[in-house]
Amino acid sequence: MPSVTVDPTGTVLTLATPAGPRRFHAVWLRDNAPDPETRAPGNGQKLIALRDIPADTRIAAAGMRGDGRVEVRFDPEEKTVAFDPAWLEEHAYDHPTPRARGWLPAGVETWDAGLAESVPCGDFAALQGGGAALRDWLGSLMRYGFAKVANAPAEPGALFKVVDLFGYVRETNYGRHFEVRTEVDPTNLAFTGLGLQAHTDNPYRDPVPTVQVLHCLESSAAGGENMVVDGFAAALRLRDENPEAFDLLADHCARFEYVGEEGVCLTARRPMIELAPDGELVGIRFNNRSCAALVDVPFDRMEAYYAAYRRLGEIIDDTAMEVTFRLAPGEAFVVDNTRVLHARKAYSGTGTRWLQGCYADKDALRSTHDAMVRAGRLEAAQ
Structure with a gap:
């Protein structure tokens, strides 16, 4: 079961996974919140602009819910959002900077x-x-x-x-x-x-x-x-x-x-x-x-x-x-x-x-x- 921790400043959440820890910034999480006030349920498009998110957004609290989702409360909005941990793992950006120039993404195979x-x-x-x-x-x-x-x-x-x-x-x-x-x-x-x-x-x-x-x-x-x-x-x-x-x-x-x-x-x-x-x-x-x-x-x-x-x-x-x-x-x-x-x-x-x-x-x-x-x-x- 994944676990989460929040740094003392409330700006970074760490999700512990079998593949290793994955860090997420508070503003990134808030911008990607899946709740119906942030994203249209039918097509997933954002309903708010970045200007609508407070510049001083931070994580007030976070933890694992009984259904396995990651619950995060954002201040100063006092807004609570639940994230699918599998989605977070799939979209993690906390990984080593890619390699040499000319790297190729997974799923692309060169041939002769x-x-x-x-x-x-x-x-x-x-x-x-x-x-x-x-x-x-x-x-x-x-x-x-x-x-x-x-x-x-x-x-x-x-x-x-x-x-x-x-x-x-x-x-x-x-x-x-x-x-x-x-x-x-x-x-x-x-x-x-x-x-x-x-x-x-x-x-x-x-x-x-x-x-x-x-x-x-x-x-x-x-x-x-x-x-x-x-x-x-x-x-x-x-x-x-x-x-x-x-x-x-x-x-x-x-x-x-x-x-x-x-x-x-x-x-x-x-x-x-x-x-x-x-x-x-x-x-x-x-x-x-x-x-x-x-x-x-x-x-x-x-x-x-x-x-x-x-x-x-x-x-x-x-x-x-x-x-x-x-x-x-x-x-x-x-x-x-x-x-x-x-x-x-x-x-x-x-x-x-x-x-x-x-x-x-x-x-x-x-x-x-x-x-x-x-x-x-x-x-x-x-």
């Missing part, structure tokens, strides 16, 4: 060519049925950053049904979707038979589309295999080889642009390796075709920056990093465009190769997955 034997894949009909099949497929997509779909309809527009599994289409200047097949005088190199270096899509957008879906309709041309590379694994390999090179790509912005259509001039200024303020690795933007002139690196660091940029490209091009597969008509794959780079091998002008692609956003994907996990926990607890 070894994943080719177990590429995450879901059957379309099973995914449409929801339940564990969809939850687990979405979980794999979040863990690895990509997943395949098999046995979807091999018909135009079917990719929207894939997006419907978890979210909504994000429309761009390319429309709700785009065609990937050979064109005469193409507006984008993606519409040729040339092989493409592994890249993230649309780095010139701000914000970048966070999910991409590619769905195969025809595939009789020789070549044209799809390939994916874990950008997080590539960035961490660079960090382990040369921390200075990693820091250069994380600390200085690159510039990306696209002006391939009349009336369109898309630009973005972001680092190739994006870190959160606490060092978490949160994103990769790598697309040599769309990289504009680099002007945000100091003169005395530019040569070293280019060496780091070159080395990251070499790591991405290493076949030991890639997973390659050929999409058959009715198959699709979904990638986290902030993490996983995708490419295709060159293909011949004979036969046909026709894919349709579209963009969506990762927040809806995460929401669908997390809501399913949450519902499962609630059902199991009943």
